[in-house]
Amino acid sequence: MPNEIVVAGLAGSGVDTWALWVKIMAVGATATLSTLMLVFTITLYRNGDHEAPVALHFSMANLCATAYVAGDIGVRICLLAGTLDNVMIPYRVSLSAVPMALASLLALRQVLAHRATSRRRLLGTYLVGTLVAGLLWVDSPALIIASERYRITPVGVFADYGALAAPFFLACLATLLALSVGMLRLAFQASGRLLRRMTLFGFAVFFCAGLHDTLRELGMELLPFSGLTLGCAVFQIGAFGTMVLHYSHTLRERAQHDHQLRRLEDRVIRDPLSGLFNRAHLEQRLDHLPPGVGGSLLFIDLDHFKGVNDRFGHDHGDQLIRAVADAIRGTVREQDIACRWGGDEFVVYLADADEAASRVVVERLLRAFRHLQLDGTPSLDVGASIGLATLRDEDWRTTLQRADQALYQAKAEGRNRLAVG
Numbered sequence: 001m002p003n004e005i006v007v008a009g010l011a012g013s014g015v016d017t018w019a020l021w022v023k024i025m026a027v028g029a030t031a032t033l034s035t036l037m038l039v040f041t042i043t044l045y046r047n048g049d050h051e052a053p054v055a056l057h058f059s060m061a062n063l064c065a066t067a068y069v070a071g072d073i074g075v076r077i078c079l080l081a082g083t084l085d086n087v088m089i090p091y092r093v094s095l096s097a098v099p100m101a102l103a104s105l106l107a108l109r110q111v112l113a114h115r116a117t118s119r120r121r122l123l124g125t126y127l128v129g130t131l132v133a134g135l136l137w138v139d140s141p142a143l144i145i146a147s148e149r150y151r152i153t154p155v156g157v158f159a160d161y162g163a164l165a166a167p168f169f170l171a172c173l174a175t176l177l178a179l180s181v182g183m184l185r186l187a188f189q190a191s192g193r194l195l196r197r198m199t200l201f202g203f204a205v206f207f208c209a210g211l212h213d214t215l216r217e218l219g220m221e222l223l224p225f226s227g228l229t230l231g232c233a234v235f236q237i238g239a240f241g242t243m244v245l246h247y248s249h250t251l252r253e254r255a256q257h258d259h260q261l262r263r264l265e266d267r268v269i270r271d272p273l274s275g276l277f278n279r280a281h282l283e284q285r286l287d288h289l290p291p292g293v294g295g296s297l298l299f300i301d302l303d304h305f306k307g308v309n310d311r312f313g314h315d316h317g318d319q320l321i322r323a324v325a326d327a328i329r330g331t332v333r334e335q336d337i338a339c340r341w342g343g344d345e346f347v348v349y350l351a352d353a354d355e356a357a358s359r360v361v362v363e364r365l366l367r368a369f370r371h372l373q374l375d376g377t378p379s380l381d382v383g384a385s386i387g388l389a390t391l392r393d394e395d396w397r398t399t400l401q402r403a404d405q406a407l408y409q410a411k412a413e414g415r416n417r418l419a420v421g
């Protein structure tokens with residue numbers, strides 16, 4: 001049919017620019033969301049998320065939906081531009097997207113039903129979809145599209161169909177129907193899963209739109225526009241929202257998991273009474289100090305601690321250990337390592353501190369220990385004996401032995417003082 005006659009026929013065909021703008025907005029939304037979904041899918045795969053295959057086939061279906069809408073827009077632009085020479089190209093793009101989308105949805109159904117679906121089976125599904133899509137590009141009265149000719153109706157342009165057209169559209173509809181029923185059953189079994197519920201919703205939208213558009217292609221016009229275009233946009237907006245929710249849920253779960261892991265790690269490396277590091281952790285950290293690193297070790301032992309236990313009871317003794325630990329924590333720096341060595345003994349590694357700097361820290365510690373207040377007791381004048389040794393070119397255990405000897409010296413010299421080893 002000559003173009004002029006076609007364009008003239010379109011003048012009263014109801015092809016309005018508003019419908020074009022709606023479709024352009026729909027394709028903008030679907031294209032953006034498809035891209036975001038694809039990025040999201042890649043992130044799921046990189047994080048080893050078990051929902052990643054679901055997201056992949058879902059994204060594929062969305063990309064096909066985008067191609068469907070884009071092709072549909074191409075047809076409409078050709079109509080408005082009044083040049084129908086190439087209208088069959090976007091028309092075919094749009095129609096080819098249907099079997100491809102169905103293949104993606106079948107693959108989605110397969111992974112939802114059987115997590116361990118073989119790759120060969122999934123590839124087979126996509127191959128069949130591609131072959132059917134390929135048939136749409138062959139002009140033959142025996143196939144789906146008979147020729148390069150088209151039909152003009154009040155709602156748009158339709159291909160000159162071949163013998164397989166009606167079976168093709170009905171097969172697409174039957175596949176959609178079967179998928180919807182299967183999905184319904186799956187969604188019912190896994191009603192708690194947001195992603196699956198969303199799939200169900202998507203199928204409901206797709207099915208209604210697919211039914212409408214199949215009838216429309218077969219000549220029964222219900223609404224003056226293609227339902228799949230808007231159905232795809234609605235579906236994708238919902239699908240993207242679901243993905244965001246799913247991802248935020250995954251992130252929340254991961255944060256909780258990390259928190260629990262940190263708490264467990266803390267239990268392993270900390271002394272439960274004082275909250276300081278335990279001996280094993282200090283030993284491990286000192287074992288991993290780089291060779292030649294500076295610093296010093298303090299060996300602290302409370303004076304007459306047994307007397308506190310005897311006078312005020314074991315609970316007050318525990319309270320004093322906690323108070324001393326707080327005082328140590330409040331005095332040392334972030335990079336230092338303070339540990340409860342055992343009983344009333346504490347060891348502190350002062351990073352990069354020479355003897356002079358360490359003496360300043362010891363002064364502060366002894367001052368902090370004075371007048372520690374425990375519940376229901378008078379202010380305690382807690383004294384501590386401290387042995388100090390700076391790291392040399394030797395094993396840290398040797399340095400600690402020197403600090404320990406210095407501690408005994410401090411005890412011997414009358415307690416509550418510092419001795420350097």
Ligand SMILES: Nc1nc2c(ncn2[C@@H]2O[C@H](COP(=O)(O)OP(=O)(O)OP(=O)(O)O)[C@@H](O)[C@H]2O)c(=O)[nH]1
Nearest residue numbers: 301302303304305306307309314315317318343344
């Ligand atoms: N309350 C309490 N007491 C503890 C804990 N661990 C050890 N002790 C007690 O701490 C006391 C340590 O006593 P000693 O090693 O004799 O030391 P001291 O009484 O401080 O005497 P000097 O070190 O010689 O000044 C012992 O009586 C232990 O039973 C604990 O976790 N809580």
